[in-house]
Amino acid sequence: MPQYFFHLLAFFVACAIVLITTPIVRKFGLESGLVDNPNARKVHDRPMVRLGGVSIFIGSTVALLTVWRLGGFIDAQGNVLNPQAEYEIWGVIVGGLLFFCIGLADDLFNLSAIVRLLLQVTVASAVWSIGNVQVNVLSVPFGDMLELSEPVSWLVTILWLVGMTNAINWIDGLDGLAAGVSGIAATIMLFVSLFADRPAAALIAAALAGGTLGFLRYNFNPAQIFMGDGGSYYLGFTLAAVGIVGLIKSSTVTAVLLPYVILAVPLVDMSAVIFDRLRSGKSPFTADKRHLHHRLLDAGFSHRSTVLFIYVLTLWAGSLALVFARVPSGVFYAGAATVLLGYTGFLCWRRREG
16 A cells, blocks of 8 residues: 555545535525625625535545545554554544534524633533543743643643634635635645654544645635635634644654644734734624734735735745754745745735725
């Protein structure tokens, strides 16, 4: 069996299923009237089906189950994973299912912010209590890693899982933005996890990358369907969980930092928005137009230019992670990504409207 066969299989199965099922989900949504109507805060100007997360979830999950049915979860060399690594995959799958259900319930029934938050904390706490998705260490700048006590481990894990879930949800404001950013981050995590010999995380990342990039066929501007909260919650939780089982659990200080670098764009965007809202005396859950994509649109960037610039920004952050992980030629990739970021930013600025 060729090296990385099962990772490639997970990627392409997820991509194919999403490509096939998304039009079916869209048709169902239109016929059922399950659409997202435009308003003053939203960019789209016509009702849009917001159930695309169903396709992403089905595609990614079926891809992993396909690999499992072919002989169990396999590492890059074709060896069956040890029970602990397989246990981690099942923990992420079940947690992803529950977060997807929370988001889908919000898409269908418009849950309040406090109900959504309580459900997210409850599920994240259950995932932590099982023991396979836990942040047990934190890196100390210019020092060793700090072992966390159980209460602190719980708090940090909840903040990471719930925070990342909402960070992806909050950037889902333009056609293709959340799917593209998540797909790029998942692809970087795939490569870094393989390099760090974390095959369980790499399999999940491969399936997630295939599902999100396949979804862009229907979600890139002009979008035919939105992923909805079901999709963004699933992507956010799964990316955060992959970061834990694939990198944060590693034994090196630099590896512990990698998920935060790879996911820096949505994390920094969410943190800046929360700080700005609190500074203005508003609730951090109040919806507004303070996000990076809103500011770029206000600066005159077109819809597509804004999305492409944030894609490249995410890719640049991921390239820095390759350097920190000491991936061969990582410095070259980071240099190339820096040049691409500068060139893209220059073009987008020159072509801005107004």
